Amino acid sequence: MQVASQAKAWQLAKLTLKHWQVYQAKTSSLLKxxxxxxxxxxxxxxxxxxxxxxxxxxxxxxxxAA
Structure with missing residues (x-):
């Protein structure tokens, strides 16, 4: 049971990191x-x-002068 919740937590962390990277790329493009x-x-x-x-x-x- 605990292994499954750790796997879900790891998937969530990877997904969050991916969204953060996409956000940074879009923000950088917008600022440029x-x-x-x-x-x-x-x-x-x-x-x-x-x-x-x-x-x-x-x-x-x-x-x-006038």
Whole structure:
């Protein structure tokens, strides 16, 4: 009786490990996809922010000169 319960416990442990490995693989793939997609978005937003800052500085300088 105890051997059967140990065998079931071992099967459960192997199944849990397999699910954990699948979860890690999917999570890793999802994170790679997110970083690949978000990097160009962050670059674009940062560039637009820098350009906007320069534009506002120019408008301010022109307003002070007038």
């Amino acid at each position: 996809w997110y970083h690949n997609c978000s990097s160009p978005v962050h670059d674009t937003v940062n560039a637009l922010g820098g350009n906007l800052h320069g534009l506002l500085d120019g408008i301010e300088a022109k307003g002070l």
